[in-house]
Amino acid sequence: MNFRRIEIIFLVTFIAIDIFLFGMFKKNMDMQADNVSQGDSDSVIVKEMRNDQIKVGNLSKKNETAYYISGEQSDVLRNQMGQLVNQTPQFVGHELESELKQPITVDKNNPRKSIDKLLTDSTFVLFGDQYVYSKNLSTSRNIVYNQKAMGSSIYSSEAQIRFTLNSNYQIVSYTQSYLQGIKSLRESSETISETRALIWLYQYNEIPNNTTVAWASLGYTKLLSIDGDRVFIPTWIIAIRPQNSTQVQLKRINAFTGGIIKQTDENLKNSQTSMN
């Protein structure tokens, strides 16, 4: 009987030891995982950002691939604007400005759907199939389409269509700019992930406290122009909105090098202010 009691005491002790050891083992495994994946140090920084009252949605950690691309500013819009009907097009400084003679009504709740359909008609808009709707840049009265390029789109007023709607949800006019001969300048390379881009922006002290990251998007923005040629680089465009404000600030991160692109593209900014 006495021996049995000793056995029970031993059993209880060893079970306690087992539980303790297993806990340590578990912790050990977690630590190893920590060391292996860099992603975890990233999430630490993201947590830090949230502590600074910066609101961030779910971020993608996927590295994408992108190119250096170039396109040419040309007069092709002017040469072909004769085929447009029901409008009075004007070609001013590489931009086609057109007023519709008869406003076209679009779907009130989903203007994109109506315009997508209209864009296939080359008597309405030239090269319409080469543009894609930009939710981020559009507002209820100003619908923006960006020119497509190598699996992504260009964020630049030099490759954009902006539709202006009146209060009855009718398109009254639009301006279009177009880049010809878009091509890659080099084979594709890997870009940094959305998370990394945001972390770097944060580490450059470009995200103030009490702000919301409204959206982040990978697109091409202009790096430089040589004569008529424009060179675009893949860029993480990150929109930051201070709390209690509707004003959005755009920041750009070079998606290849992670460097911040300081000078804001005047035109890109203009299209933003017009939306506010």
Added chain:
Amino acid sequence: MRFSKYLIPLALTIAVVASLTLSVVLWTNPANYRTNKQTAQSPQTQQMIKPKRYVYSPVQAIHTNADGTQQIMVNKLVNTVTEIKKTMHHYQNPRMKTLSKNSQVDYFRIANQTDSIMLNYSDTVSMRTFNAIVSNRFRKLPNIKINRVVLPTNNSTKLYLLYDKNFTVYEVDVKKHSLKSLNKVLQMDMRTQPASFKLLNNRPTVYVTSSVQMQPYKYLIDRQSDDYYVSRLLNTQDSTSINVKRRKNMTIYGDQSSLQLTFNSRNRMAEFSDFRPNHNRRSLTSTINDSYKNITKLGLPMDNVRFFSYDPKSRTVMYRTYVEGFPIFRASGFGTVSTRTLNSSAQRIQFSLDNPEVPLPSNKGYVSLPSTETMLKRLVNRGYNLKDLQKVRLGYTWKKDSTSPLLIDLNPDWYIYYKNQWRSYTALMNQY
């Protein structure tokens, strides 16, 4: 009653065994002692450091068709080597054996086998280095030397490793895997260049069998200031005072004792001498590892920079920037960065302060270069001894652009390793 009699001793035994096993696991696991180290690197550094598998990568892929014809897969929309490397992460249960040694016949039978892709390193690397490409799957295989890797596109259980110096062929058997992704790479958008793989001066060489069309480039350069490197390289704890000497176009920074940094403003080159004691290791693997450590410390932009050559005599490791899969040569034959170990207390890193960053659209058409045979024949007719033309490569010549100091022109040319120096075909032809 009988059952419960054994229950407690049994449970006790299990508990004891479990605690013993857990103790052993915890004690033998090194992670237990490792603290979760946070590396405090500035964002700039992180972004510039490219992993080993990027720097020590094969630089050329050659496809051998079912009928035996061969072609170089030239990068266009994708980097062909990178795409092929992506398919190499999942090899299982690798076992290696030596198929043949000192037999040129066997060597070329494997290298030129039909339905295969051959990945060529620019120079010899070791298995430890290659292992980085296959996600460490080959870590248990012996540390042999490798120049080329042959991936059959129709046999999913084998791959071959080739060492040029003594024509050794190793066969690695792996568990059956899908070849779908590898074959998909062949369908990607790329340019091809007819080629054949044979001997030149007893050295396996890729011959281009017809004239080559290559695109000249204009690049915007990334220009680093002297200060950037001074603060990175000379800012060690034990040195507080840095002296500066200026002589003509040379600026020399030193920390009195062990470190010296020299900038040449004329050719925009820099040299960093480190007279602190180093490991002074001689094996290929450790030289590459030490060299990698040194270049990452440097903070040079490593975009498209790849390992180019290792000279065991001078213990110099050279890296070059690649464009479309072809290396860039400066007039002096130099590349982008080189590291050299002189002895146990002297190491030297040479590097370029200007590096190509963004390609610019160029309206120049393609340039035509002669085939390898034609090029060699012309050189021999000029009076060169074929024996002296040791290695040949297609490459780009670095030339300053006349319009802006921030632009460079890259012009395609043949490069020949002649009398221990890389010389362009044009320069050799104009010399006599």
